[in-house]
Amino acid sequence: MKFLDQAKIYVRSGNGGAGSGSFRREKFIEYGGPDGGDGGRGGDVVLECVDGLNTLIDYRYAQHFKGETGHHGMGAQRTGGKGKDVVLRLPRGTQVFAEDNETLLVDLTTIGQRVILAKGGDGGYGNLHYKSSTNRAPRRADKGWPGEERWVWLRLKLIADIGLVGLPNAGKSTFLSSNSNARPKIADYPFTTLHPGLGVVKVGEREFVMADIPGLIEGAHEGAGLGTRFLGHVERCRALLHLVDGTQDDVADAYRTVRAELRAYGGNLARKKEIVALNKTDAMTPSDIEAKRARLAKVSRKTVHVISAVAGHGVQPLLHELMKLVEKQRDTGANSGKEAA
Incomplete structure (x- = not known):
């Protein structure tokens, strides 16, 4: 459809x-x-x-x-x-x-x-x-x-537990298709995904909904690349999974670009809970992985998960971490609803 x-x-x-x-x-x-x-x-x-x-x-x-x-x-x-x-x-x-x-x-x-x-x-x-x-x-x-x-x-505006964000060709669609029944278009060029997609990710007996948000580029908050419509879907996500392509030269600049667009758009997007992952590590050397992981951890001030969506390396620990975050956000939302009532 x-x-x-x-x-x-x-x-x-x-x-x-x-x-x-x-x-x-x-x-x-x-x-x-x-x-x-x-x-x-x-x-x-x-x-x-x-x-x-x-x-x-x-x-x-x-x-x-x-x-x-x-x-x-x-x-x-x-x-x-x-x-x-x-x-x-x-x-x-x-x-x-x-x-x-x-x-x-x-x-x-x-x-x-x-x-x-x-x-x-x-x-x-x-x-x-x-x-x-x-x-x-x-x-x-x-x-x-x-x-x-x-x-x-x-x-x-799609409502999901986790929103996948990142620059074009960061491996978001591959990650979603590998861990759910969703079948987004996947190819080796940017802007493969033109429309947001949803998938249900199962972690043991539990599950959460993940949204694949098309790649954000610089100027997205002003409408570049249909950015404002894509960012609108991020508004309804409980938390974010920020994927960074490890094969590019400057992973820190890639991270800063997406974060700057989230802050510029407003709507408290920059305040949402975020987990950062370095993707495509199957095409990197161990020394290169460690150097870029350290660089990304320094700029994001967060623990960086090292994964390969294609090979499945490091994916399961990341999914468990996402499940914990989702359950925490659900409990917070439920408590807020009770207080409002």
């Missing part, structure tokens, strides 16, 4: 049904009187957060969504039925913005969350509603109220 993380759609809730201007007319009943029922309410446009989706491709070709008009009122004091709602099924992590693409309207973060984006119009009153002691035969019956309409932007 093609990945799509942004779409513009038009939504319109249903108009309310018209009220009825009916009078009761039956043989042998002298005083029938008004008996027109009210119109039904128009259908709503509802957003629902569902499991099993990780793309907005369903909204690439179908872009107009309209609720059903409420049913009209009828004689014999019959009220019209409500129009059918339109339910838009969206993946977890979807944000809904106004037409200006800046005003946030809805943020879907919980499976099962339902939000009414456009409320259906109320039904019009029938003439029975206006009957009074002084107006015994009202002929007034209202039309239904119009529904709401607007253009909105859907923007998906």
Whole structure:
């Protein structure tokens, strides 16, 4: 399935049904009187957060969504039925913005969350509603109220436990494919990955979700290489795994470049917990590995894991370390939620 993380759609809730201007007319009943029922309410446009989706491709070709008009009122004091709602099924992590693409309207973060984006119009009153002691035969019956309409932007930010970041061709897709069932495109040139991807990584009986974020380059926070859209996916990750290509000349500069883009983008990306790994060590000599590991540890001020995603060297200890970090972040999030409640 093609990945799509942004779409513009038009939504319109249903108009309310018209009220009825009916009078009761039956043989042998002298005083029938008004008996027109009210119109039904128009259908709503509802957003629902569902499991099993990780793309907005369903909204690439179908872009107009309209609720059903409420049913009209009828004689014999019959009220019209409500129009059918339109339910838009969206993946977890979807944000809904106004037409200006800046005003946030809805943020879907919980499976099962339902939000009414456009409320259906109320039904019009029938003439029975206006009957009074002084107006015994009202002929007034209202039309239904119009529904709401607007253009909105859907923007998906993948929610994952671990986000894979690094320069292009750092081995992120290889690491994800080697440790999960995800099958991203892999090749020996930069920018092989053009869309973020998700994979479930199992560590013993436990598991966590890992997101492969396409390579970040200098100027990504200003949009270089679609960087702002890629960095948006990093916002929802609990922690980061920063992969550095050990075969390049300056590993310290590679690390600093990505960290500078995270800080410049904002959104507390630079404050997320991070684990650093030196990758592609199967193509390096032991002395070269130690020199670059020490250099990377000095600039990052963190313990550097030495791995080879292709050969599997050092991968299992790294996965256990990631699992510990994920569980710690989950416990912290759960405690924060309890305090907020």
